[in-house]
Amino acid sequence: MAASMIPANVSLVRYDNPVLVTKHAEKKTPYAKDKTTVPVPPEGLGPVPTAAQSGLSKRPGHGDAKQDTEEVLNSIIPPREWEEEGGQLWRQQVSTTPATRLDVLNLQEQLDMKLQQRQARETGICPVRRELYSQAFDEVIRQVTINCAERGLLLLRIRDELRMTLSAYQTLYESSCAFGMRKALQAEQGKEELEASIAQLEVDKEELLRQVTELRAKCDQIERRAQEQRQAEERKHAEEIQFLKRTNQQLKTQLEGIIAPKK
Numbered sequence: 194m195a196a197s198m199i200p201a202n203v204s205l206v207r208y209d210n211p212v213l214v215t216k217h218a219e220k221k222t223p224y225a226k227d228k229t230t231v232p233v234p235p236e237g238l239g240p241v242p243t244a245a246q247s248g249l250s251k252r253p254g255h256g257d258a259k260q261d262t263e264e265v266l267n268s269i270i271p272p273r274e275w276e277e278e279g280g281q282l283w284r285q286q287v288s289t290t291p292a293t294r295l296d297v298l299n300l301q302e303q304l305d306m307k308l309q310q311r312q313a314r315e316t317g318i319c320p321v322r323r324e325l326y327s328q329a330f331d332e333v334i335r336q337v338t339i340n341c342a343e344r345g346l347l348l349l350r351i352r353d354e355l356r357m358t359l360s361a362y363q364t365l366y367e368s369s370c371a372f373g374m375r376k377a378l379q380a381e382q383g384k385e386e387l388e389a390s391i392a393q394l395e396v397d398k399e400e401l402l403r404q405v406t407e408l409r410a411k412c413d414q415i416e417r418r419a420q421e422q423r424q425a426e427e428r429k430h431a432e433e434i435q436f437l438k439r440t441n442q443q444l445k446t447q448l449e450g451i452i453a454p455k456k
Contacts, residue, residue, distance in 0.1 A: 204328050204331075205300065205303055205304060205307070205325065205328035205329050205331075205332050206270060206287060206328055206331045206332045206335060207287070207288040207290070207292075207296075207332060207335065208273075208285045208286065208287055208288055209285065209286050209287070209288045209289070210285070211283045211284065211285040212283065212284055212285070213281060213282070213283055214274070214282045214283065214284045215281075215282045261342070262289055262338070262339060262342065263286070263289055265338055265342045265345065265346065266286075266287045266289060266335060266338055266339075266345075267286060267287065269287075269331075269334055269335070269338060269345065269346075269349050270287045270331055270334075270335060272284050272285060272286040272287065273285050287335055288335070289339060290339075291336070291339045291340065292335075292336035292339070296336070297336070300329060300332055300333075304325060304326075304329045307325050308321075308322065308325055311325070313325065323359075327356075330352060331352070333348070334348045334349060334352060
């Protein structure tokens, strides 16, 4: 069934029904259409009408214009391919059906619904929101390209420029994050070194404080001994002075005693 052939990642871009390219993976062909491709019609719609049945072959130049539109669309939005069990390779090209006003409204509703279903953020960086808006923009480009290929190619340039700008900003953001991480690691490494240095300085400080305490104790002891020695010397000098004074007084008395009788 056609419904089971569609890839799991359903896009907002409108695609044609998938076609069977080959039954074996080794016979994979390029994006160009193969004459052996088997179109898979949607369920309940019957066989796909041929060009003669649809009357397109009766209109001169219609096939060439459609082919040119397909080529432009395939260059803007490449066909997607996937392989299923059994080696069957399927391809699905972007639809060339013009969009109506109802399709545009439906696209808007689907975009809002998918934004809500996938819980996309309304503000800030959100990969989900960016992906969905990119798909919606691709669908708008598809719709415009079908009506005017030149306008579609101009929108393609705008899309590629936006993607290039976003990619540049993303690269800059990633490099900034990497730079910030390196700086953070360097700062963390420097912090560890500083903490080790601080710990060593604290140990040195404690050792110096211990030495200061010991030296102060020694200094106090030396000062105490010096003061005791000075006091002892002062007492000794005072005693010597008193002794000399007494001796002098005795000698003076004796001298006066010797001199007095002679008078």
